[in-house]
Amino acid sequence: MSGATVGKLKAAQRIQSAAKDLFYRQGIRATGVEEVCRVAEATKMSLYRTYPSKDALIAAILSEDACEWDSWFAEVTAAAPSARGKLEAVVMAMAAKLADPEYRGCPMLLAQAEFPDPEHPTHQLVARFKARVCDCLSDLAREAGAAEPEMLGDMLGMMVDGAWASLPHLGGARAAETLRKGAETLFRSALPDDS
Amino acid sequence: MSGATVGKLKAAQRIQSAAKDLFYRQGIRATGVEEVCRVAEATKMSLYRTYPSKDALIAAILSEDACEWDSWFAEVTAAAPSARGKLEAVVMAMAAKLADPEYRGCPMLLAQAEFPDPEHPTHQLVARFKARVCDCLSDLAREAGAAEPEMLGDMLGMMVDGAWASLPHLGGARAAETLRKGAETLFRSALPDDS
DNA sequence: ATAATAAGTTACCGAACGGTATCATCAAGG
DNA sequence: CCTTGATGATACCGTTCGGTAACTTATTAT
Structure with a gap:
């Protein structure tokens, strides 16, 4: 379980951390979800599996x-x-x-x-x-x-x-x-x- | 000339005044040029004739x-x-x-x-x-x-x-x-x- | 009256937006 | 082994974005 959890959290964490940085440096509205995922090295589906919007x-x-x-x-x-x-x-x-x-x-x-x-x-x-x-x-x-x-x-x-x-x-x-x-x-x- | 100028300024002024209000109340990025023109009762062409962008x-x-x-x-x-x-x-x-x-x-x-x-x-x-x-x-x-x-x-x-x-x-x-x-x-x- | 200029109308462009569906992959746990 | 859950990949959805083209309608200064 811990392995799976770590794996899951790793994706969500990468996304959240990348978004935090991009939102801060570029602005929230100026940053699209696709860019967030690209920087986080994740996919949009991973984002929307963890965050509904x-x-x-x-x-x-x-x-x-x-x-x-x-x-x-x-x-x-x-x-x-x-x-x-x-x-x-x-x-x-x-x-x-x-x-x-x-x-x-x-x-x-x-x-x-x-x-x-x-x-x-x-x-x-x-x-x-x-x-x-x-x-x-x-x-x-x-x-x-x-x-x-x-x-x-x-x-x-x-x-x-x-x-x-x-x-x-x-x-x-x-x-x-x-x-x-x-x-x-x-x-x-x-x-x-x-x- | 003053008449024509007034006419021209009237369009640009309406647009600028509407944009000022909308940008302030909703945010700049959150407000599209189409909405600005709609509120200003003007057209996009009028906007882009006065302002290049x-x-x-x-x-x-x-x-x-x-x-x-x-x-x-x-x-x-x-x-x-x-x-x-x-x-x-x-x-x-x-x-x-x-x-x-x-x-x-x-x-x-x-x-x-x-x-x-x-x-x-x-x-x-x-x-x-x-x-x-x-x-x-x-x-x-x-x-x-x-x-x-x-x-x-x-x-x-x-x-x-x-x-x-x-x-x-x-x-x-x-x-x-x-x-x-x-x-x-x-x-x-x-x-x-x-x- | 007429030429010039400003404004409106309509349709369109390519790109990016937020968000979704489908299916493949891959690792770990029983 | 084999199931289960998380992730990746990719294509797609409808909408809106900023911006442009072509053409018509008014107004107005001479």
């Missing part, structure tokens, strides 16, 4: 992205001793990602922009994810003693999204520096000195 | 958007007496736009997200525009006495882009409030008290 494939990829963010967030905040330290660690890790030339924007945000209709499942999936990110930041802000933790969480989330969006015209290094300085300013203003 | 139509719309932003910026800043007042006026006007339920994001940012390839003309056009916006903000920041005007301009631009991106999950009212508070914090930290 292209939309389902998109949803699977975004869900995976969301899960990976959870791991990333947990890992990044684990080391810091205080809530404020965790917030600062998140900002620093984000800045590091921005400076990585491989990144050209937040995959979730890009996907959302390709489906502007608020009723579209993809649009809503991203909105829920972003709301959860803001919640995580707000929780840390509350723990760090912010007077208005939700507001600080939203402001941070806004700044982070803005950093992704600024990447094309600011460049990675400058976007990272701007995010660090901006977040630091917000922290100094909204968090108690002793935190 | 769909890409040219996109470029024309984005250029128009950029021009409209120039006017908007000039109008919004005209009333304020000081440079700092102009900056605050821009933020307030942006917040008002965010609260308008008709807006669902920055058209330029949405367009850029649909063409992730940094080499694509549309992507670059938006990048140049955003850089110019940051420059305008930096100029005001310098005039207002900021120690690091470019940094403040970039931070503001980042915050504004983030506000657009946050619209789907924060909603207009909360996005507007978050932007106002965030910008105010940046101002208090980066501008002298007497400005």
